[in-house]
Amino acid sequence: MSACSLAEYYAERAAEYDEVYRKPERQQDLARLRLLLPPLVAGKRVLEIAAGTGYWTQVLAGAATAITATDLNAEMIAIAAQRDYGPAEVSLRTADAYRLETVPGEFDLAFCGFWWSHVGRGDIQRFLAGLRARTGPGTHLVLLDNRYVPGSSHPITRTGPDGDTYQQRTLADGRSYEVLKNFPDREQLTADLAAVATDVTWTALDYYWLATCVLT
Numbered sequence: 001m002s003a004c005s006l007a008e009y010y011a012e013r014a015a016e017y018d019e020v021y022r023k024p025e026r027q028q029d030l031a032r033l034r035l036l037l038p039p040l041v042a043g044k045r046v047l048e049i050a051a052g053t054g055y056w057t058q059v060l061a062g063a064a065t066a067i068t069a070t071d072l073n074a075e076m077i078a079i080a081a082q083r084d085y086g087p088a089e090v091s092l093r094t095a096d097a098y099r100l101e102t103v104p105g106e107f108d109l110a111f112c113g114f115w116w117s118h119v120g121r122g123d124i125q126r127f128l129a130g131l132r133a134r135t136g137p138g139t140h141l142v143l144l145d146n147r148y149v150p151g152s153s154h155p156i157t158r159t160g161p162d163g164d165t166y167q168q169r170t171l172a173d174g175r176s177y178e179v180l181k182n183f184p185d186r187e188q189l190t191a192d193l194a195a196v197a198t199d200v201t202w203t204a205l206d207y208y209w210l211a212t213c214v215l216t
């Protein structure tokens with residue numbers, strides 16, 4: 001899937017995006033993540049990539065020193081702008097995850113919620129190189145994403161030549177999009193990060209995985 005069609009899908013989905021956080025079977029995991037994440041960003045200046053509606057921005061805002069939350073889609077940023085982040089210093093801006101040099105600020109930590117799974121196998125090193133160039137060595141990276149759970153996840157409908165997997169997603173009005181969505185396991189993620197990061201940790205919940213590392 002091209003970056004353009006992924007972005008278009010999410011632009012069209014923005015108004016209904018937060019429904020995904022109302023899936024009943026995922027509530028226990030989500031509550032756990034709301035406890036696990038704040039200590040990871042405590043006192044940090046956070047660059048959030050592909051922040052969407054700001055669901056996790058709000059969770060991080062209680063502990064981080066500052067957050068610059070970015071997303072390619074203005075439709076997402078507009079929804080994120082309606083949230084209350086408390087006294088935290090949160091700035092929202094449109095930015096392409098592959099063009100992070102356009103984002104001003106200094107950062108100790110980058111956070112990607114449900115973005116890694118949309119980075120094609122062939123784009124992973126390009127994304128990481130851009131992130132590393134923008135933030136520098138010693139920057140912490142926190143990744144949160146989905147595990148594939150039959151019955152809860154959209155079925156995988158196709159696997160591409162690079163190993164990318166795809167799902168067919170339908171919006172409330174019936175429009176259907178094929179979306180690249182990868183489900184790496186711990187070994188795959190560790191291998192993908194090996195050239196640019198150290199100290200990789202992996203926490204598996206029932207529906208999600210949470211990983212941390214430090215960029216070298």
Ligand SMILES: C[S@@+](CC[C@H](N)C(=O)[O-])C[C@H]1O[C@@H](n2cnc3c(N)ncnc32)[C@H](O)[C@@H]1O
Pocket residue numbers: 003006007010011049050051052053054055056070071072073076095096097098112113114115118
């Ligand atoms: C699965 S959503 C995740 C949103 C949010 N992080 C969350 O966890 O709720 C993926 C997000 O990636 C954004 N996106 C798509 N292509 C992008 C790109 N090239 N650069 C930055 N954001 C992009 C979409 O607009 C969407 O908000």
